[in-house]
Amino acid sequence: MKYYSIILMLLVVCNSCQTTTKTFTEEEISLVPKPSEMVLTEGSYSFSKSTTVFIDNDKQKPAATYLSDLFKNAAGYPIAVSESRDGAAIVFSKDDNIKPEAYHLEVTPKKISIKASDAAGYFYAVQTLRQLLPASIEKANSDEKNWLVPSVVINDQPRFSWRGMQMDFSRHFFGIDDVKTFLNYMALYKLNTYHMHLTDDQGWRIEIKKYPLLTEKGAWRIESSHDKTCNELAKTDPLYSIDPTHYHERDGQKMYGGFFTQEQIKEIIAYAAERQIEVIPEIDMPGHLKAAIDNYPYLSCTNEAGWGENFSHPACLGKETTYEFTKNILTEIAELFPSKYIHIGGDEVNIQSWKECPLCQKAIKDNHLKNEHELQSFFNKDIEAFLNSKGKRLLGWDEIVEGGLSKDGTMMWWRNWAPKMRDIAAQHGNDMVITPCFEYYFDAQHAVTPFDKVYQYEPVPENFTKEQAKHILGVQANLWSEMIPNFKRLQYMAFPRMLALAETAWTSKEDKNYDDFQRRMNMQYQRLDALNIRYHIPTVTGLKDKVAFLDKATVELKAPLENMEIYYTTDGSIPTKTSKRYTAPLEFTATTKLNTIAYRGEVASETKSALIEKQTYLEPVTITPTKGALKRWSAVKQFTVVDSVALPKNAIFTTVKEINLAGKEGIEQLSMVFKGYFYAQTEGLYEFATKSDDGSLLYIGDKFVVDNGGNHSAIEKNGMVALKKGWHPITINYHEATGGGALEVFYKAPNSEKKVLNGNAIAHD
Structure with missing residues (x-):
């Protein structure tokens, strides 16, 4: 009996061993972003309470600490530090031949080796290890028993040095705990730049000791138009509920707001630095400054705050007090943030105020400037010289290029409809970050900027030379918070698109593959679930509008x-x-x-x-129109949305061969109506689609076929109609609201392929 007991015990031990080791297949591994090189080998390493780590320099500490904390949170025990390299299961070592941020990771059944040349490289190796572990590593007090990591050899390095995410704190505020949580998300996917949009017309969110009213008054507001919209939407969708923690009683009123003290900012910076993330502050100037002008009205041209047609009145650039005020603020910002860059915004400035201001006009004349754009550039260059004296570099949105950009100025290109800004900067030798509105503005609805659109976007223009491409620092996505009133909503807008951005930021263009990415994403959703992230999933497919x-x-x-x-x-x-x-x-x-x-x-x-x-078939008209073109009418600033576009009694039309914006590109508040005929080659069900920025409506005769209404970025909507063979009246109404602009129209005949609506399929009388 004694022998049988021993054998039984051995069998139990062996069976136990078998549950803690396995050989993984590639289909079982999901790493985002995709590494440069990965070779899967036999077996796996199993973490346990006895696992120890060896480090030999301070640059390895943040990575080792992060790994230890993961296990302490999920498994209940930390990864202890070993004093002996030979006795440790995880060994960090320095290799000066490895590029900055790059790393070498080798996992065998007995040992894990991590090599890098800097703190970032060690940290990113740990993030890869984190993703190789079960998704339950993200859960506190997990009941996971087998912490297995597949045996692999990985050599990895990033494509771009700037891999960024932005959060807007002005429209809706997010507290320090939300910020730290978001920084952990960024760390997981090897993003390294956190852009904090701290000031705008709707609120000032950072303590400035020299100007206390900025936060005493400027950080608080009564209900805004965006708040009202969110509250209305929240009646049917709780994700639009405004975070109640940011409401306070002030001066007898319920007010929304909040701000970061300078001590809290230091805490955020330190937390980010441990995760190899640089925090970039944005202090908007000279426009989007209403929260400051409300409390320091001498800054404006009229000594009062207000709004122009589209944007708030900017600071007056003919007053010395503006330069003094902004430099005093930037002095505190430069001392507070260790970042290389300080972002000054510079976008969407209402230059009409300067056109009407005698002091601004005098400044233009005295400094031999051509116009108001050069006046803003004069201000930017003065601020840039000041920032340079503080050891900082100026960063701004692409409007800063319009009046001339200094050699060291860096821009963020966001306006898809202004590609020349990107070209001018590259030709001038200026660095840039690519953050296009149509692909990387994650506040846009998922239908407008879908997951695959984010992934497929290539940030380096085809026409750029190798020398010009060197000036592209990287990519960034933005989360403007007008319609993001709480952190769950922010998660929903950021995920899973943030993973698509991360892969573009890190993985080489040649190594990207959307089908493979989707395979890996199917497992990444399990990790997002473990992190309790409220992510977006696409709607049902196979269903037309x-x-x-x-x-x-x-x-x-x-x-x-x-x-x-x-x-x-x-x-x-x-x-x-x-x-x-x-x-x-x-x-x-x-x-x-x-x-x-x-x-x-x-x-x-x-x-x-x-x-x-x-439906029943629509009858054709009995005419013989002129093939190959439609008639187009256009107007500017007569309507605000496509649903209200109407032809005047004496509308003047021109003839066009394509349904697009040809000759009208870049015009704001543009309305157009296209009229003519569509030829149905055979009796049957026809499908039509419009892709437009902003709205478009398509009618066949009096039949409303495609509803792509409202103001939005470029999205495609479709509809079907039953037509008899022959010519049918067609009308397309279009409206573009505030920049950008796109219009395409397609059709699909029965048993045919989708085509652009042009050529012999259209006609006019």
Whole structure:
């Protein structure tokens, strides 16, 4: 019996050993961003209470501490430091041949080796190790038993030095705990630059000791228009609820606001530095300064705060007090932030104030300047010289290029509709960060800036030479907070798009592959779940905005991601998990509003709706129009949204061959109407689509086919209509609101491919 007991014990021990080691396949590994080189080998390393780490210099401490804290939080024990290299399971060592931020990571069943030449390289190796561990490493007091890491050899380095995320604290405020949480997200995905937009018209969010009114008064406001909109949306979507912790009673009124003390800023900077993240402050000037001018009105041209047609009145650049005020503020900012750059904004300045100001006009004349753009450039260069004297470099939005940019000025290119700013800066030898509005503004709805659009964007222009490309420091995404009133909403807008940005920022262009990225993302969602991140998932696919049918419609739905379930309603209600579950294609014989939703566990997509419409054929008109063109009417500043665009009685038309903005690019508040005829080559169901920035509406005769209304970035909407063979009247209304602008129109004939609407398919009378 004694022998049987020993054998049984050995079997138990062996079985226990088998549960703590395995050989992984590549399909079981998800690393974002994708490493430069990875070779998967046999076996795996198992972390335990006895695992120790050896470090031999102070640059390795932040990485080793971070790893230890992960295990202390999730497994209940830290990774202890060993005094012996030979006795340690995890060994950090210095290799001067490895580039800054790069690292070498080798995992075997017995040991983990991490090599780098700087603190960032060690830290990023640990973040890779973190992603190789089970997603439960992100949970406090996890019940995970097997902390396995696959045996791999990884050599890795970043593509860009600037891998940034921005948060806007002015429109809606986020506290220090939210900031720290967000910095941890950035660290996980090897992002290294945190841009804090601290001041704007809607609130001043940083303590300036010389000007106490900036936070005593400027950090607080009564309900704004954005607050009202959020409160209205919150009635049906709790993600729009304004964080109640930022409401305070002040002067007998309920006011929204908050700010960071300088001590809190120091705490944020130190926390970020431990995660190899540089904090860049933005103090907007000379525009977007209303929160300051409200309390120091002598700064404006009229000695009072106010608004122009689109933007607030800026600081007066003809007054010496403006230069003194801004430099006093920047003195405190420069002393507080160790960052190389200080961002001064410089965008969306209402230059009309300067045109009407005698002091500004005198400054233009006295300094031999051509116009108000050069006046702003004069201010920028003066501020830049001041920042240089403090050991800092000036950073601003791409408008700072318009009046001339100094050799050392660095710009953030955000206006897709102003590519010349990017070209001018490159030709002039100025560095830039690529942060385009249409791809990297994560406050945009996911339908407007979808996940794949973020991933597919290439930040280096095709026409750039190698020398010009060197001036692209990297990429950054922005989270403007007008419609982001709480941290859960911020998570929802940032994720998963932040991972797509991170891969572009780190991984070489040649190594990126969207299909492979999507495979890795399916596992990354588990990590986001473990981190309790409220991320966005795409809506149900396979559903058009409007589906037309004659006798019967069959609609087949598809889940956007793996392991998802679809639910739907046909009674107009919003679907939930208690609604009908989709299991097979749906059939319709009457006009119906179909609402769908997809769930991944408890995480739901947005509702996707479609009108399933029973139609009869529209009859063609009996005319012979002139093929190959439509008529176009246009107007400027007559309407604010496409839904209100209307032709005047004596509208004057021109003839155009394409439905686009040709000859009207870059005009704000532009409205257009295209009229003519569409030729249906055969009887059947036709699909039309418009892709527009901002709104567009498409009609066939009196039939409303495509509703792409509202003011928004470029999105595509579609609709279907039943047509008999022949010519049918077509009308496209379009409106562009505040910059940018895009318009394309497509059609798809029965049993045919999607095509641009032009050529012999269009005509006019």
